[in-house]
Amino acid sequence: MTEINVSFLQNKDxxxxxxxxxxxxxxxxxxxxxxxxxxxxxxxxxxYTKGTTIYSKADKATLGNLNEQHGIVKxxxxxxxxxxxxxxxxxxxxxxxxxxxxxxxxxxxxxxGHIDLxxxxxxxxxxYLSWGRCQEIWETLVANPRAITFDRDLCFEWxxxxxxDLESETQKEFFQKMLLQVAPANVTSKGFDCFKxxxxxVNHSExxxxxxxxxxxxxxxxxxxFFVT
Numbered sequence: 001m002t003e004i005n006v007s008f009l010q011n012k013d014x015x016x017x018x019x020x021x022x023x024x025x026x027x028x029x030x031x032x033x034x035x036x037x038x039x040x041x042x043x044x045x046x047x048y049t050k051g052t053t054i055y056s057k058a059d060k061a062t063l064g065n066l067n068e069q070h071g072i073v074k075x076x077x078x079x080x081x082x083x084x085x086x087x088x089x090x091x092x093x094x095x096x097x098x099x100x101x102x103x104x105x106x107x108x109x110x111x112x113g114h115i116d117l118x119x120x121x122x123x124x125x126x127x128y129l130s131w132g133r134c135q136e137i138w139e140t141l142v143a144n145p146r147a148i149t150f151d152r153d154l155c156f157e158w159x160x161x162x163x164x165d166l167e168s169e170t171q172k173e174f175f176q177k178m179l180l181q182v183a184p185a186n187v188t189s190k191g192f193d194c195f196k197x198x199x200x201x202v203n204h205s206e207x208x209x210x211x212x213x214x215x216x217x218x219x220x221x222x223x224x225x226f227f228v229t
Contacts, residue, residue, distance in 0.1 A: 016044055024070045027079050032086060033102045034079055035113050041072075042117045045124075063125030073118055073127070077136040080114040088146045097150040111141070111151065115158050122165040129162065131170050138178050142186075152186060156194040163197055168205050175202045 023044070026037035045066070048059050067073055087095045087107045095101070097108035115137070121127055141147055141155035159174070166174060175198040182191060203209040 016047065019044055020066065020070070024072070024075065027075055030079070030082055033104060034083065035102075035105045035110055038076070038079070038113045038117055042113070042120060045117075045120065060124065060126045063121055064127060067121055067125060067127060073121055073129070073133055076114050076118050077133050077140075080111065081136065081140045083110040083114065084140050084144070084147075084151070095148070097148075108150065111154060115154070119158065119162060119165075122162060127165070128167050129165050129170065131173055134159075134166065134170060134174050134178070138174075142178070142182070149188065153188055153190040156188070156190040160190075160194040160197050163201060168202075171198060171205070172202050174198065 020041060023037045023041040027034050027041070045063060048062055083101075087099065087101045087110070090099060090101045092099050095107055097106065099107050101107050101110065118129075118137075122129055137155065137158075141151040144151070163171065179195050179198055182195075187195070200209060
């Protein structure tokens, strides 16, 4: 992996694009140790707006174009799945967040590195997360029978923070097909917090809840509910 001097890249657009291509190729190579490429890609993309407090339309367009050109969010979903498989097959079992899975980096660093970069592109590039990508992330970190509590909690927290990065219809699908299907035994406090924000958002967007002086009022009786058995 090529070492990167980020300060040198800040005003060198051509060089940044060259290094972005190298990072993308390293991630696509699907090697055991891709986290440096993920972290370097994150640093380079941050350098487009480093030192500013407000992201310009041009900055957002650049990030959107990078995602369109390289399919970065999709690439990160695939890489996250592969990284998780490495953890599942490492010598230390059961693996934990602090388990070193490639001789250098921990499972936690791998998962956070991937989802933090995805979140950066969604937030700062004004992108929406597609239903397909939602499924991939969920299947890796929650539905996966080898997923650990750390994975599920981090995923719940990530989706809670990325609520606005899912379009209304995607929020509804995610709520109905994912959150409502979580086994009660796997619903931690972070899981409940995630459930709550999607429950409110989906029902409010369909006119089944309305805001007033109290947090929420039931507007229609066919509100989405769930039962614990």
